[in-house]
Structure formats: structure tokens, C-alpha cells
Amino acid sequence: MTTRSEPATTERRAPLTRDRVLRAAIDLADREGIEAVSMRRLGQELGVEAMSLYNHVANKEDVLDGVVDLIVGEIDPASVEGDWKAAVRGRILSARRAMLRHPWASTVITSRIQPSPVMMKYMDSVGGMMLAGGFSVDLMHHAFHTLGSRVLGFSQELFDDSSEMDQSPEMQALLLSQMRAEYPSITAIVEQISHDDATVVGSGCDDQFEFEFALDLTLDGLERLRLGETSAATT
Amino acid sequence: MTTRSEPATTERRAPLTRDRVLRAAIDLADREGIEAVSMRRLGQELGVEAMSLYNHVANKEDVLDGVVDLIVGEIDPASVEGDWKAAVRGRILSARRAMLRHPWASTVITSRIQPSPVMMKYMDSVGGMMLAGGFSVDLMHHAFHTLGSRVLGFSQELFDDSSEMDQSPEMQALLLSQMRAEYPSITAIVEQISHDDATVVGSGCDDQFEFEFALDLTLDGLERLRLGETSAATT
DNA sequence: ACCTGAACACCGTTCAAGT
């Protein structure tokens, strides 16, 4: 008996589910930033009172946990092609694309204290790629600490250069000369970027290049240690 | 005329100043964590209404800015001894000691969008140590991106192993065997740590070792690139 | 000059009451 009493299209809104709540949170954060995501605002977004959300999620922490899991789920599955370095590199760059799609995600991830099973699964599969590539358990362990958040596709940026250059050229030159007196070394970087800036619009660092530079320096260092470990047998 | 009209000890409390507000915030965060630091609570701590604080600081962001500056001020000044690697390494480990004194500081630092002049001065002096050691401006720039938050003495930890092992040995063994099925690679790390654990109390990673491992891998990689850059003249 | 009370516009969350 698979006949069901259809509710005669009385459902004007899709019923609230945990998944709908989480996706609404991601949408809202993508549009207005993570600080806009409050329980009250989230309810509003779903055409419901804030209190109704508690029928589908435990609390706000649970929302953020779920959101992180959905985003980690966007990372490509582990590949088995190439050596460990190419495989791990590709996976991390896929994680980075997910983070670029949701620029607020890194701060939410770093605010989680305990890793979720989904996160554990991701980490474990990256670790598995290393072990398959000949890492010892010890070296894989150190690799995780060295990669840090980079394994999830983001790095801790300590400067924000986004609104650095929205000034007139004269004003920029003045600011630069003042900066040079106080911070000569940092200023040298800024000036270098301005010179190379014929190509790039807006100025600022080439974040993708810098991410890959740091990633490759790390992976190359790990590979060197792996080769040292295996007592130079082959090659 | 250095005689002053002393207020006849009517001052039962030291007058509120920006510095006292900031130090009270640090004390409170050290004792109860950063989430305890609200304007209302901070006023309470100083025996004053929250609104009074606004006579000495602009707002809460200003408090956090000031707190970061005080903590960055705890880092040892730049040394001129040894080569660039030893000098930078020593400075970063000094920064790390400051962070260990205030475990909440890293999250406050990463929440600042624009670096303060004090922070810029620190960064600039680290950059200066690299330039003095023979780095090109380009390589110094990449070095900052590679070090990331490590230049300030902390790394982004994605696991929290603090409350991992507060179980009975039997329970631990059971949990481990369940974990092994789901996350074999990660479990291998945990088991390795348990074995080496005769020495260390409490278990968990040796954070200082891992920090230095990652730092040295990075510094060594940078040194290699620096030597490659200078066309192998003096070896 | 500095501190305060009252108020505003927000939070997350609980719980009894509705349908």
C-alpha cells in the first residue's frame, strides 16, 4: 500500500529540517558574513521564529558544527593518482577552493574545539595518503602539525591588505614615505608589489601563489625527511 | 616647586586609566578566559560601572587592540647575535613563551583585522633580521606568508587532545579499537603517543617539540632557497 | 573631568502554552 494522503498542496513552505537550517546558515554567511548568522536572524531567513529552530538543531554551536561538516564535505575525495606529494597537494588545493567559496569558513572551523567525525575522516584520509607514500607514523604526525590549518586549505593571514590602496597615487606616495621611516622592511615588500602591479588589479599579495609557495616548501621539506628516514635505499 | 597638594589619602582606588583597564582585561582573561571579558564584567573587576570605561577606551575593540599591543610588547627585542636563522628562531620562541603565558591571546590576535603600529614594528624588525641575513625582499615576503601565525609564536591547532585520556585504561582501549576501524591513520598516531607516554604525564602531543619541528622545517627550507638565490657563491 | 542610571537594540536559550 504505497498510496499516501497528499496534503493537497497546503504546504506553502518546505518543512523545516536540520539540513535546511544548515544550508540557510551557509547562504546567509555567504551573503552577509558570519556575524550576521544569529539564531533570530536565521529564523527570520526561514520565515519562522528563532525558537522553532531548536526543534531541529540543539543550539547555535550545533548549527556551526553542521555547517563545518557540509563545507568539509565539499572537498574532493582522496585521489590515488601520482605520488603522495601530488595527491596530498591536489587534495589540499581542493580544500582551498572550498574555503575561497566560503571566506568566513576558516574562522568557524578554528572555533570548533573538538573535531567532528566528518573532519576526522578527512584528516584520516590525508594521513592515509602519507602512509601509503612511505611516511612513518611519526613523520605523518609531525606533518599534520607543520601543515596546521593549511591541510584544510587556509593559512593564518596576519595582515589585511584588502583596503590598502584605495587612495590617490599622490596620497599613496606620501603614506609610503611615512611608512618607510617607521617600517623599512615591510615597506620594501609593499613597494615591490606596487612595481609588479602592472598585471594584477587592485594590488595586494597574490594569495594563491603565496599559499602554494608555503605548501610546497612544507611538502618538499617533508619529502626530504621521508627520504632521509628510509636510509637512502632506492635512488 | 615640587610640592604638590596631596589629596589627603582620599583616593581609596587608583584612578582609572587606559593602562589599568587593559591590564585588568589581561588579568581577567588569564584567570577566566577571554570569553569572560565583557565591558560590564571588566567594569565590575575595576569597581566601576561599565559605562565609565568609555572615558578611557573607545570601545571593546579598542580594549582588545590595546591588550594585543601589551602582549606583543612582552616579546624580547631583536637580537643581533648569530646568523639570521638563530636570531629569528630565538625571537619566535620568545613570542611563543608570551603566547603560552596568555593562551587566549592567539584568538584575540587573529581577530584583529588591521595590524597595530606595535605589531607592524615587530613584523618589521623580524623582516629586518632576514634582510640582514641575506634575504631578498621577495624571499622575505614569502617567508612571512609561510611562517604565518608562527612568526608570533603560535600555530593553528586543529585537534584538541587536552581531554583525550581522562578515561579508565579499559575504556581507552575500547575507544581506541572503535577509532581504529573508522580512522586507522589518526589512531596510529594516538597509539604511538600512548607508547612513548611512560615519560610524559597526561599524554597528548609534545607541543613544544611539534612547534619547533615545524618552525625548523620552515626556516631550513627558507635558508635553502636563500642559498639557491645567491647563486652558490661562498657556499 | 569623570562617573552613573536609564534606555536602546541586540544576543542565546527555556518553557509553558498553543495548534
Add this chain to the structure above:
DNA sequence: ACCTGAACACCGTTCAAGT
């Protein structure tokens, strides 16, 4: 079973009023 109104205990911040 799900949604809601009212309430609680918090936030940061402003501003007129006090001394």
C-alpha cells in the same frame, strides 16, 4: 509533532544627568 509568546539573563553602546 511542530511552532510560538513571553521571559530570563546576558551583550555593547549612547546620552542626558549628576558630582
